[in-house]
Amino acid sequence: QVKVVESGGGLVKPRGSLRLSCAASGFTFSDYSMIWIRQAPGKGLEWVSHIGGSGGATNYADSVKGRFSISRDNAKNSLYLQMNSLTDEDTAVYYCARGWRGGAFDYWGQGTPVTVSS
């Protein structure tokens, strides 16, 4: 069955960096776009970034543009999010999701928490 599992979250100091990973299984990974979505404590969902199936097309929310970088390794069925220059506003649970029809996100991981604090 389709499964996506995030890892790599943790505690990081302001201005630090962190790399999140998402391992996918149960589907042909390269056929689907993949997305990162986050939820800050007590807040709603926020779309962060997405990447096309081949890895050639990427886009970012204004709040992370220039600091975050999304990538994928289709040979390893893995998605990544490199996060630099982190601030406390980046504290959130980060979800990996599969892109589906009409821009919907049909399978989500359990999320990995990121805390930015000194």
Place this chain on the structure above:
Amino acid sequence: HSALTQPASVSGSPGQSITISCTGASSDVGTYNFVSWYQHHPGKVPKLIIYEVSDRPSGISNRFSGSKSGNTASLTISGLQAEDEADYYCSSYTTSGTYVFGTGTRVTVL
């Protein structure tokens, strides 16, 4: 793109119908039929319940229905049940090639 606007909370009694609105702009909801809805029980994984404005993924109850008029999309839950108590979010593709979520609505079953 600013977050799509949803009411903070909606409530109803078991068996009733409720509707959640999702108001965007001509640059997102108004242009594309790429509106989806998600049910999120706190502490659990968000679940896709509506895609492309009004379609339901396999396994989703037909008590959930979606529609759109102009810049506003809507989710209706009919025959409200206790298990429907959760947070609901809309999402839309935008003319910038990005996505935007709604502010979220807490549904309470009285």
